[in-house]
Amino acid sequence: MKPDPRVAVVGAGWAGLSAAVELAARGARVTVFEAAPEIGGRARSLNWSVKSPDGGVQEVQIDNGQHLLVGAYQETLALLERLGGFESQFFKRMPFTLNSDRGLQFKASDANAPWHLVHGLLRARGLQWGDRISIARLGVTMKLRGWKTAPGLTVAQLLSDAQQTEAVQRRVWNPLCLAALNTPPTKACAASFAAVLRDTLGSDDARASDMLVPNVPLGESLPKLAAQFLMSHHGIIRRRHLVRSIQSGPTVDHEPFDGVVVALAAHSARRLLGPRIPALPTESIQTLWLMFAPGIFEPHCLTLMEDGPGEWLFTRAEANGATLASVVISAAARATDRTDLIQSCLSQLEQVLAQQGRPTRLDGARVLGAKLIHETAATFSCCPGLKRPDVDALAQEWPSVMLAGDWTASEYPATLESAVRSGLKAARQLALAL
Numbered sequence: 001m002k003p004d005p006r007v008a009v010v011g012a013g014w015a016g017l018s019a020a021v022e023l024a025a026r027g028a029r030v031t032v033f034e035a036a037p038e039i040g041g042r043a044r045s046l047n048w049s050v051k052s053p054d055g056g057v058q059e060v061q062i063d064n065g066q067h068l069l070v071g072a073y074q075e076t077l078a079l080l081e082r083l084g085g086f087e088s089q090f091f092k093r094m095p096f097t098l099n100s101d102r103g104l105q106f107k108a109s110d111a112n113a114p115w116h117l118v119h120g121l122l123r124a125r126g127l128q129w130g131d132r133i134s135i136a137r138l139g140v141t142m143k144l145r146g147w148k149t150a151p152g153l154t155v156a157q158l159l160s161d162a163q164q165t166e167a168v169q170r171r172v173w174n175p176l177c178l179a180a181l182n183t184p185p186t187k188a189c190a191a192s193f194a195a196v197l198r199d200t201l202g203s204d205d206a207r208a209s210d211m212l213v214p215n216v217p218l219g220e221s222l223p224k225l226a227a228q229f230l231m232s233h234h235g236i237i238r239r240r241h242l243v244r245s246i247q248s249g250p251t252v253d254h255e256p257f258d259g260v261v262v263a264l265a266a267h268s269a270r271r272l273l274g275p276r277i278p279a280l281p282t283e284s285i286q287t288l289w290l291m292f293a294p295g296i297f298e299p300h301c302l303t304l305m306e307d308g309p310g311e312w313l314f315t316r317a318e319a320n321g322a323t324l325a326s327v328v329i330s331a332a333a334r335a336t337d338r339t340d341l342i343q344s345c346l347s348q349l350e351q352v353l354a355q356q357g358r359p360t361r362l363d364g365a366r367v368l369g370a371k372l373i374h375e376t377a378a379t380f381s382c383c384p385g386l387k388r389p390d391v392d393a394l395a396q397e398w399p400s401v402m403l404a405g406d407w408t409a410s411e412y413p414a415t416l417e418s419a420v421r422s423g424l425k426a427a428r429q430l431a432l433a434l
């Protein structure tokens with residue numbers, strides 16, 4: 001890289017911030033353009049004014065959507081560490097666990113792989129022996145096949161071909177597919193699902209399947225650390241700047257740079273770069289944030305809710321004793337009235353409490369506030385045969401313009417890890433080209 005190049009990064013999501021950090025660390029003078037007032041993109045934090053337990057008002061930070069990371073997010077965790085963060089500052093790490101409101105209980109042990117899962121399977125509750133054998137058979141078959149699947153296969157077809165019992169499909173694989181790919185199993189890509197299984201449950205490192213639940217707002221993690229790093233490395237973040245044009249040269253809104261990383265969601269990149277960017281279908285996610293009076297829910301609860309519409313419940317304790325809960329409704333294309341949806345989710349949570357032996361009516365005195373956030377284009381729809389961008393062709397056409405974003409990483413679904421990996425990769429390629 002020539003000395004002191006001027007580089008623009010368009011988009012301050014986790015992909016853009018990772019690219020910006022990598023380029024600044026290599027000595028580039030980085031300008032990040034972000035259309036929104038805050039950085040973090042689809043994993044950003046925002047303020048919520050909600051009733052406090054003493055009847056006043058409290059300001060809490062929530063995320064635009066509840067996120068779950070896994071131990072296999074190696075590049076994300078390494079980047080956080082490189083920026084001076086400790087994993088335990090941001091996340092509570094726990095072994096792979098699947099507990100549901102209908103009595104399913106699975107927890108990996110602390111043994112080495114694959115025994116951590118074998119123990120979990122033997123000790124699981126709510127599964128018949130046929131179900132356990134079915135799960136083990138899929139794991140062994142997939143490993144023997146190198147975690148490869150036939151092209152064009154959906155997750156539903158993969159599960160049916162592998163003769164998974166109806167209960168295992170409904171209670172285990174389908175929720176995991178939705179959680180990982182945010183795409184219903186009938187249209188989700190089996191190859192991407194297999195890649196996720198390979199790197200988590202199928203890994204030789206038992207810690208790769210650990211679950212990392214954020215215990216602070218996500219904005220406190222990579223976005224904050226990256227912004228601090230950029231400030232101390234002559235970087236600039238221009239918030240509220242919607243970029244309207246990128247030209248070969250390259251220029252960003254007619255301002256010349258030595259190189260550009262375009263780190264946008266596919267639809268935004270297509271708006272700027274035209275039809276060379278494929279149009280990817282998207283899936284939505286709704287997150288219902290709830291604040292509960294003290295003592296109702298246990299903190300650090302991660303519960304699968306089997307009947308919908310809410311699919312996962314997460315809780316965490318606030319300093320004043322109240323409990324912040326989030327209910328995830330993924331691939332939530334079904335149109336439901338907001339009030340009905342909140343009421344249905346509260347009924348599900350009453351079922352969770354009843355299952356824990358603490359039946360409670362979640363009325364106005366116990367629910368301090370509710371906020372529903374609907375991300376209509378939360379992720380790309382991870383279907384078989386998805387047309388990913390031809391990053392290399394673009395690099396040949398515009399050698400100093402690189403693409404990043406969760407959708408550009410091959411085989412993986414839309415995740416924080418694919419965003420970070422894509423950002424780091426684009427930055428390294430750009431550094432070579434400058």
Ligand SMILES: Cc1cc2nc3c(=O)[nH]c(=O)nc-3n(C[C@H](O)[C@H](O)[C@H](O)COP(=O)(O)OP(=O)(O)OC[C@H]3O[C@@H](n4cnc5c(N)ncnc54)[C@H](O)[C@@H]3O)c2cc1C
Nearest residue numbers: 011013014015035041042065067068243378405406415416
């Ligand atoms: C509700 C929800 C829940 C999720 N749950 C999980 C999870 O549990 N685990 C997981 O790993 N992943 C999860 N994801 C996916 C994860 O958040 C994304 O894959 C990741 O954040 C994408 O990062 P990105 O940088 O590629 O894109 P983005 O975050 O979309 O970043 C693009 C940025 O570019 C900005 N921008 C757009 N157009 C312009 C323009 N013209 N000029 C300037 N700036 C522009 C946008 O404002 C945005 O900040 C979830 C996503 C959502 C929405």
